[in-house]
Each structure stands twice: as structure tokens, then as C-alpha cells.
Amino acid sequence: xxxxxxxYYRPDTMQEATDIFRQLESExxxxxxxxxxxxxxxxxxxxxxxxxxxxxxxxxxxxxVLEYDQDNNLVLGSALTLSEITESNQFPxxxxxxxxxxxxxxxxxxxxGGNLASTIIYRETVLPLLTxxxxxxxxxxxxxREYPINEIFNQRLNLEKGSFLVKIVTNRGFAESPYFHIKxxxxxxxxxxxxxxxxxxxGGMLRIPFSGLCSYPFRSMQIENILNDTGSFxxxxxxxxxxxxENILNDTSGxxxxxxxxxxxxxxxxxxTMKDV
Ligand SMILES: Cc1cc2nc3c(=O)[nH]c(=O)nc-3n(C[C@H](O)[C@H](O)[C@H](O)COP(=O)(O)OP(=O)(O)OC[C@H]3O[C@@H](n4cnc5c(N)ncnc54)[C@H](O)[C@@H]3O)c2cc1C
Numbered sequence: 492x493x494x495x496x497x498x499y500y501r502p503d504t505m506q507e508a509t510d511i512f513r514q515l516e517s518e519x520x521x522x523x524x525x526x527x528x529x530x531x532x533x534x535x536x537x538x539x540x541x542x543x544x545x546x547x548x549x550x551x552x553x554x555x556v557l558e559y560d561q562d563n564n565l566v567l568g569s570a571l572t573l574s575e576i577t578e579s580n581q582f583p584x585x586x587x588x589x590x591x592x593x594x595x596x597x598x599x600x601x602x603x604g605g606n607l608a609s610t611i612i613y614r615e616t617v618l619p620l621l622t623x624x625x626x627x628x629x630x631x632x633x634x635x636r637e638y639p640i641n642e643i644f645n646q647r648l649n650l651e652k653g654s655f656l657v658k659i660v661t662n663r664g665f666a667e668s669p670y671f672h673i674k675x676x677x678x679x680x681x682x683x684x685x686x687x688x689x690x691x692x693x694g695g696m697l698r699i700p701f702s703g704l705c706s707y708p709f710r711s712m713q714i715e716n717i718l719n720d721t722g723s724f725x726x727x728x729x730x731x732x733x734x735x736x737e738n739i740l741n742d743t744s745g746x747x748x749x750x751x752x753x754x755x756x757x758x759x760x761x762x763x764t765m766k767d768v
Contacts, residue, residue, distance in 0.1 A: 493535045498544040499525075505553060505630040505657060508546055512653045513632055515544050522546055524655045526570050526605040529597060534610070553628075553657050554604070557581065565666045569604025569656040573616070576603060582661060584670035585619040588689045591674045592616070594681050604656040608648045611683075615674075615702045617644055618689035621710040622698040623665035628657045646707035668693055669768045671761050675703075675753050677744045685745045686753050692765055699761065704750060705738045724762040728755040 498515075502508040508524070515522040520543035525531055528547075534540040548554045554570035557579055565581055573589035577598070580586055592615055593601060606616045617640070619625075625640045631654035640659070643649055648656065668691040676682035684703030691698050696719050700710035717730045732751050739754075741747040 493532065494538065495535070495541055497542055499547065500544060501547045501550050503550050505551055505635070508548055508551060508655065509630055509632045509653060511544075511546055516653065520544055524548055524608075526602040527572065527600045528605075529593075529600050530605060530609055530611065548604070548655060549602075551657075553630075556658060559663065560660070563663045565661045565663055567603060567659045567661070569607075569658055570602050573598040573601050573603070573606070582619065582623075582666040584622075584668075584672060584689055584691060585616065585666075587670070587672045588615050588619055588687070591672070591687075603659065607644070607656060608650070612706050612708075613683055613687070613702045614647070614708050615684065615687050615689070617648075617708050618687065618700040618702055618710075619670075619691075620644075620659060620661070621700045621708070622690045623661050623668070625659050625661040625665075627659055629654050630657045641710070646709070665691065665693065669765070671764055673757050673760060675757065683744065686750060686757060688757060688761065690761070692768055697761065697765055699758075701754075703744075704735065704740065704754060706740055711735075718758065718762070724759045725755075727762065728758040731755075731758055 500511050502511060512522050522544040523542040525545035525547045549570045554568040556566050556568040557571060558566050560566050573592055577586040577590045603616055607614055620640045627638050627640050627643050629636050631651060670691045672689045674687040675685045677685055686704050687702040688699055690700060698715055699718055702708040713734055714731050717727055732755050739747040739750050
């Protein structure tokens with residue numbers, strides 16, 4: 492049970508959503524945008540989050556699109572569920588990544604926007620977007636703006652108060668590039684990642700982002716330069732592990748030493764798997 496009362500809004504347009512947010516704020520209330528609700532509800536139940544109003548964005552048509560625009564970019568609405576993305580198979584790497592988050596029942600509820608804006612540190616769906624250099628379309632009271640995901644997502648999705656993610660736009664060529672996805676967990680297949688990587692190969696160069704390795708998901712040019720450099724696979728893996736060494740997570744899922752070991756093996760695995768692709 493959620494131990495507090497809150498108002499529920501389900502706007503039909505982006506403008507209506509941001510207007511409601513603004514109005515509620517001006518009344519001294521704390522509104523939140525609500526998408527799949529999996530995180531908001533579970534956190535509200537245990538008192539980790541309190542809000543006066545939930546603004547459900549699922550009725551807004553732009554948040555539900557799954558289409559190609561006139562420039563042949565793939566457009567994915569932020570309120571699409573993980574299972575809708577996987578089943579569409581339009582962005583195979585994103586589908587694969589989404590298909591390894593939680594279980595199938597939860598994947599039918601969790602949304603792309605909710606995962607990207609999640610307070611949970613993993614936010615695994617950002618990995619394919621970082622490598623594909625997707626763009627995020629954000630609605631605020633002033634209208635719509637588009638940002639490179641690599642700018643607006645810096646450790647977390649940095650949205651201005653009152654704005655929300657509407658959709659993600661991805662170049663079709665990147666969305667269809669050869670890819671790799673590796674998710675290592677402590678015990679069970681369905682679990683938070685000890686380490687996840689989900690990258691692509693473009694123009695002979697590998698792009699390799701990580702979740703679970705540090706306290707936020709990231710893509711690093713320094714790591715990719717080493718990855719694509721010469722030297723044996725083992726040498727490259729050692730160098731990469733050294734560059735992130737200080738920031739590697741150390742928690743009950745795995746010590747930093749163990750994560751470093753998993754990282755090196757993962758890099759060698761990626762290099763071997765992708766060498767002839
Ligand atoms: C059993 C289980 C296992 C999980 N395992 C993993 C895992 O392995 N890896 C992983 O990455 N995640 C995992 N998660 C986390 C899960 O992905 C998040 O709970 C999910 O991301 C929340 O999505 P939602 O659509 O339900 O968001 P909601 O609960 O609706 O919202 C979550 C947050 O995002 C904000 N928000 C939602 N939509 C938008 C938007 N369009 N624009 C701006 N802000 C928005 C909300 O205000 C809220 O702060 C797991 C969750 C569960 C329940």
C-alpha cells in the first residue's frame with residue numbers, strides 16, 4: 492500500500508503535461524512524471540519517495556511512437572515498454588539490452604523513459620543509446636528541444652525541473668550496426684548487473700559503454716581509444732582496467748577486484764567476438 496494520498500493526472504498533450512506540472516508547483520505541491528510506475532510505486536510503498544501528484548505521460552501520442560521519421564531515423568517514444576521495444580526488433584541492441592532487465596512481466600511495464608530517468612544506478616537502456624549517439628527530445632514549458640544523449644546523459648539523465656523525456660531519435664544505420672551485449676550478474680540470470688556492456692562496431696571501430704562497473708553508466712573515449720589500438724587483447728584489457736581502476740564499484744554484488752577481473756575477461760571476449768565482424 493502507498494501510505495500517502497496523491498492526485499493522478501493523465502494529460503493527452505505535452506503542453507498539458509508541462510502546464511499541470513507548473514501549476515502544481517506554483518501551488519507548493521510536488522508533482523512527478525509517471526511512466527511505467529514500477530520504480531515510483533515500489534519506492535512510495537517503502538517511503539523512499541513522496542509526491543503530491545503523478546502526471547502519467549502514457550496518453551501523450553509522441554511518447555508512444557515507434558516509427559521512422561522523414562530522415563530515416565528510428566523514433567522511440569519514452570513511454571514504450573521494454574517488451575514493446577524488444578518485440579519490434581527495430582534496434583536489435585536496445586531490444587537485447589531491454590530483454591535482460593528484470594523479468595518478462597516487469598518488462599511489460601517498465602518504460603524506456605522510466606529506465607533512463609531511474610534513480611537506480613544501472614539505467615542499462617542508455618548503453619545502446621550512448622553508442623549509437625542517439626538524440627533525446629525533451630518537453631518543457633517552453634516547448635520541445637533535442638539534445639545529444641551523450642550531453643544530456645552525464646552519469647544520469649539531467650533534465651530541468653518540470654521537463655520530461657518525450658522520445659529518442661536514432662540514426663537507422665547505427666541502430667542496425669553489428670553489436671555485442673554482455674551482462675554479468677552475481678548469481679541469477681535476472682539480477683542487477685555486476686557489469687553490462689552493450690556496444691556496436693562502426694567503421695571498423697568498437698564502441699563500448701558500461702553499466703554496473705562504476706556508480707553510473709558511461710561511455711569513455713579514452714577506453715575506446717585503447718580498445719581500438721594495437722597490442723594484444725590481454726594488454727588492451729589490462730590498460731583499460733587500469734584507467735577505471737579507482738572508480739570501480741565495490742559492493743555486496745562484487746568487490747572492485749572481482750569486477751576488474753570480470754571487466755578484463757569481458758574486453759577480451761568482445762575483442763575476440765567482434766574481430767572479424
Ligand atoms: C525486479 C526489477 C529488476 C530490475 N532490474 C534492473 C536491471 O537489471 N537493470 C536496470 O537498468 N534496471 C533495472 N530495474 C530498474 C527498472 O528499470 C526501473 O524501475 C525502471 O527503470 C523504472 O521504469 P518505469 O517506467 O516503471 O518508471 P517510473 O517508475 O514511472 O519512473 C521512474 C523515474 O523516472 C521518472 N520518469 C519516468 N518517465 C519519465 C520521462 N519520460 N521523463 C522524465 N522522467 C521520467 C519518474 O518521475 C521517476 O523518477 C529493475 C526493476 C525491477 C522492478
